Amino acid sequence: MxxxxxxxxxxxxxxxEIPKATTLFGAIANAVREIYGSDETEKFIREFSEKAKIxxxxxxxxxxxxxxxxxxAEASLYEIFKGDISKxxxxxxxxxxxxxxxxxxxxxxxxxxxxxxxxxxEIPKVSLDRVSQDSSIYxxxxxxxxxxxxxxxxxxxxxxxxxxxxxxxxxxLGDHGIGGKxxxxxxxxxxxxxxxxxxxxxxxxxxxxxxxxxRNENSLILWKVEKIGGWSWxxxxxxxPMVLEGSVIRDDPGKMIELDLGLPFKVYVNGxxxxxxxxxxxxxx
Amino acid sequence: MxxxxxxxxxxxxxxxxLTGLHIGAQRDTSEIGGIDNPVIKDPHTGLPYIxxxxxxxxxxxxxxxxxxxxxxxxxxxxxxxxxYMKGSCREIGKENCGRxxxxxxxxxWIHVCNTYEEARNCPVCRLFxxxxxxxxxPSRVIVRDAFLTExxxxxxxxxxxxxxxxxxxxxDRITSQANPRTTERVVAGAKFNFEIIYTVEDLNEVEDDLRxxxxxxxxxxxxxxxxxxxxxxxxxxxxxxRIAFKPREFYxxxxxxKIKSTKQYKSVQELLNNINDVVSxxxxxxx
Ligand SMILES: [Zn+2]
Numbered sequence: 001m002x003x004x005x006x007x008x009x010x011x012x013x014x015x016x017e018i019p020k021a022t023t024l025f026g027a028i029a030n031a032v033r034e035i036y037g038s039d040e041t042e043k044f045i046r047e048f049s050e051k052a053k054i055x056x057x058x059x060x061x062x063x064x065x066x067x068x069x070x071x072x073a074e075a076s077l078y079e080i081f082k083g084d085i086s087k088x089x090x091x092x093x094x095x096x097x098x099x100x101x102x103x104x105x106x107x108x109x110x111x112x113x114x115x116x117x118x119x120x121x122e123i124p125k126v127s128l129d130r131v132s133q134d135s136s137i138y139x140x141x142x143x144x145x146x147x148x149x150x151x152x153x154x155x156x157x158x159x160x161x162x163x164x165x166x167x168x169x170x171x172x173l174g175d176h177g178i179g180g181k182x183x184x185x186x187x188x189x190x191x192x193x194x195x196x197x198x199x200x201x202x203x204x205x206x207x208x209x210x211x212x213x214x215r216n217e218n219s220l221i222l223w224k225v226e227k228i229g230g231w232s233w234x235x236x237x238x239x240x241p242m243v244l245e246g247s248v249i250r251d252d253p254g255k256m257i258e259l260d261l262g263l264p265f266k267v268y269v270n271g272x273x274x275x276x277x278x279x280x281x282x283x284x285x
Numbered sequence: 286m287x288x289x290x291x292x293x294x295x296x297x298x299x300x301x302x303l304t305g306l307h308i309g310a311q312r313d314t315s316e317i318g319g320i321d322n323p324v325i326k327d328p329h330t331g332l333p334y335i336x337x338x339x340x341x342x343x344x345x346x347x348x349x350x351x352x353x354x355x356x357x358x359x360x361x362x363x364x365x366x367x368x369y370m371k372g373s374c375r376e377i378g379k380e381n382c383g384r385x386x387x388x389x390x391x392x393x394w395i396h397v398c399n400t401y402e403e404a405r406n407c408p409v410c411r412l413f414x415x416x417x418x419x420x421x422x423p424s425r426v427i428v429r430d431a432f433l434t435e436x437x438x439x440x441x442x443x444x445x446x447x448x449x450x451x452x453x454x455x456x457d458r459i460t461s462q463a464n465p466r467t468t469e470r471v472v473a474g475a476k477f478n479f480e481i482i483y484t485v486e487d488l489n490e491v492e493d494d495l496r497x498x499x500x501x502x503x504x505x506x507x508x509x510x511x512x513x514x515x516x517x518x519x520x521x522x523x524x525x526x527r528i529a530f531k532p533r534e535f536y537x538x539x540x541x542x543k544i545k546s547t548k549q550y551k552s553v554q555e556l557l558n559n560i561n562d563v564v565s566x567x568x569x570x571x572x
Contacts, residue, residue: 012480013337013430034290035536119328124309125338126512128346129386129393130353131373136391137309140338146329172536175293175482177427183414185337185429185480235420 002276004154005162006196007170008060009178009189011150014123014142016180016187020056021210022228022242024153025270027178028054030232031169038265044165045268049256052157054166055209055274056245058096061117061149065196066096068246070207071222072280073105080110103199106207106278117149140181150189154196154209154274167193198276205250205280206273211242212254213271219252221280228269235261240269248280249273291485292532294495294563296525300335300431300477303520305451305470308339308511321466324448327432332441333448333471334432339511340479341428345413347504348497349396352409353385365398365406398422412494425484426498431477447475470518479523485530485567492564499557506553525550530566 019027025048033041059066073080074092081087091097094113101111122139129135145151155162170191177187205221211228214220224247229239240257243249254273258266310325324333352359353371360366366385373386375394381387388397397415404410404422414424433447441447450467483498485491502523509519529546545566550556556563 031536035533121328123336123338124325125336125342126309127342127390127393127395129373129375130346130349130395131375131386132393134393136393138391144328167539168536171539175295175531176484181338183424183427184341185427188427188429188482231421 002156002198002200004055004156004196004198006065006152006154006194007166008152008192008194009057009150009170009174010192011145012188012190013185014121014144015151015178016140016142018057018059018118018143018151019179019187020228020245021054021153021272021274022270023179023230024054024057025268026230026232027173028166028169029268031172031176032165033265035168035172041265044161045256047161048157048165049268049272052155052161053210053272053274054156054270055154056211057151057153058209059117059145059149060152061146064114065099065152066114066116067099067102067198068207068209069095069097070102070105070248070278071224071246072205072207072248072278073108073111074246075222076108080105080108082110099196099198106203106276107201108279117146118143120144142181142186152194152196156274167191200277201279203277203279205248205278206275207278208243208247208249208254209245209274209276210254210270210272211244212247212249212252212273213240213242213257213269214249214252214273215255216252219250221248221250223247223249232261232263232267235263235267237261237267237269240271242271248278249275251275289486290533291488291567292530292535294483294485294567295527295529295531296481296483297528298479298526299434299524300340300479301522301524302471302473302475302477303522304473304517305449306335306473306475306511306519306521307468307470307513308333308335322468324469324471332433332438333475334430335477335479335510337428337430340431341413341426343505343508343510344426344428344498344501345409346395347508348413348501349386349409351500351504353396356385359408363406363408365403365410366408368403408493408497411490412497425486425494427482427484429480429482431479434476434478437476447472468513476524488568491567492560495560495563496557499553499560502553503557523553525553525556528556528563528566530563532567 032044077088091113104111123142127136174189174191179187224244225241227239228242229237254271257269257271261267308325310323326333356371369385372384373394374382374384386394386396398404398407398410399417401420404415415422448469454463454465510521511519531544535543547562
């Protein structure tokens, strides 16, 4: 049974997109820098790299926590649902499934999916010419949550790192916003600390709940890759290929990547895995 | 990169729609028998709200127009403004032609400083932010979506109408044909909770920035928010409920005792008249 600290981000409005562990870590490191300064940030990054990890953010609704669809279950959908095409289709459309479904999916057992507690919408923004008053409308994507819905992520590591760095950083980020379009109030939230238990099987493979940068390419079993970039302190970060959440791996902790963006400090990309034990399909191993 | 962090000032209150308010929702929806021009609503609850982007965009545009009109006087104080002449690059059609409204954004012309240093020394960009091609100056101001107050949500639950459909006759400019359409608007009197967050990065600029922010709010009260302002829509008033300063030490320790706040103010003008109350929360005597 995996027991994890969970940080709920109770939304105060929409968020640009659901942040991955890479975005969360970047935001936390920046927040630590704002609050404590550079030396303490270096210390935090060193300690975090050695001892702690965080998952990507996933949706919740009330007390129901969602997790990403594990790729081994996706590969075995036909067997799991015994050929029931409508159920397979329904499952395939959901990027996240409730915790109890996740616990079944990592055992390759039949599970039930649910509606997600958010919608992706286009939000209009009108620009007005300052002289002619001509207007122009354009649109931004946003994730809008149901009442009682929001995002959370998991933390695994020493309690002192959590209390000294993660909690203050989340208090700061709640008033600062996370992700894009913060200036319009996107990504503001009230943090709340809780715990989440995941019942993990005795498998010899893992599902990662964060994007990871493997130490050993041979540790990948079933995976999806995406190039992840973004911005840090007003500088564009080069895109780094990462193995996505839900990918199935052997025992590999992943690693932090160090970038030199010409800033007075190094920027770190969190490529650490957040592994949860799973049963891998026999023929994949 | 000489940004520091001293804390955040949080201004909370209500925005009251004094006249009907129309903040549009969609590209071009003409449902048959429906409203041609609906207001933006929360996709889950169906309740209208004021997007932070609309509110902030309006505050910025009014402040830009003010700075443009006072450009020559302000140049001495803000060295980022030295490079600009009054007016818009629209006529020349080239971004950055040297006029104040120098950036084309979806066919309209607005003001955005191009470099970090310029933005740092421009009263508009240092407050509202500037996005350059390779370097950004992040906004010191966050304007959150304003959702209906509990009182108005309760009215809605009891069946009261929060929006009304207004028939309007537009005249086609080419054919001169009358073109009746219905526009939805939030009813006069409706109130929304607003929250504006200002990040304190430079103690010498706090007072100036806050004055500019409050002045923009006053300019908005004398102007309009949303569409059809020339026809009397969108007159709004801010009611200030709370101004709090959350210093850096609050974020460090989580100790709510470190949060300091002022008394309530009836209006933006009253708050502006007492701006020192806020400044003294941030810069204690001798600090
Ligand atoms: Zn500027």
